Amino acid sequence: MTKNTAETINHEDFLFINDSLVEIFDKILRIEERELRKSRFKDITINELHLVHAITLHEQKTTSAVAHELHLSKGSLTSSVNMLVKRGYVERIRNQQDRRVINLTLTSKGRLLYRAHDAFHRQLVKSFLIGMDENDMPLIKRALTNLQNFVDEATNH
Known part of the structure; x- marks a missing residue:
């Protein structure tokens, strides 16, 4: 092509x-x-769900890293994180090396939400790949990379 x-x-x-x-x-x-x-997560918006997903399951990200990843201002992120903390999905943890830095981590309730959302994404991928084989993977990866590059470029403008 x-x-x-x-x-x-x-x-x-x-x-x-x-x-x-x-x-x-x-x-x-x-x-x-x-x-x-x-679900039991009725108190969450789609944007908050994607914020929980960005915080991830196993690492503590700084508020700045999450804001950058989601292309949010720190003020917008702070407002959303405040709601998630209040509802018991997220915790703020002061960084031990630099006390000025705040890390975000998921609570057990947040981890449960993350896993449910991740399971849905896994179902999407599996349904997308039905009927495909290893020979199709380079083309699929190239098409998705092209789309990702376009979306990334448009997001950064």
């Missing part, structure tokens, strides 16, 4: 891919919202 595949691809195929990506993105968000409302 060449760099200008988007310009040379069959119009119907282009529309199919476009419509599929838009519909899938929208439906994933709707599924996440619906499942949150049905």
Whole structure:
């Protein structure tokens, strides 16, 4: 494939891919919202769910690192973290090497939410890969890398 595949691809195929990506993105968000409302995590918004996911399970990230990763101002992050602390999902821990630095970690309730969200993502990946084999992986990885690069570039502007 060449760099200008988007310009040379069959119009119907282009529309199919476009419509599929838009519909899938929208439906994933709707599924996440619906499942949150049905779960014991009713008090969480989608943005807060993704903040819990960014904090991760096994490491303590600084507030600055999480804000940078999610492209949030420190003020916006602080507001969201305050709500998650209040609801028992996140803890702030002062860094032992530099007392000015605050690390974020998930509570047991936050870890449970993280694992539930991660299980959903694993189901998405497994369903995406049905019928694929090892020979398909380079193409899939290249397509996803191209999409990730585009999204990263657009996010940084």
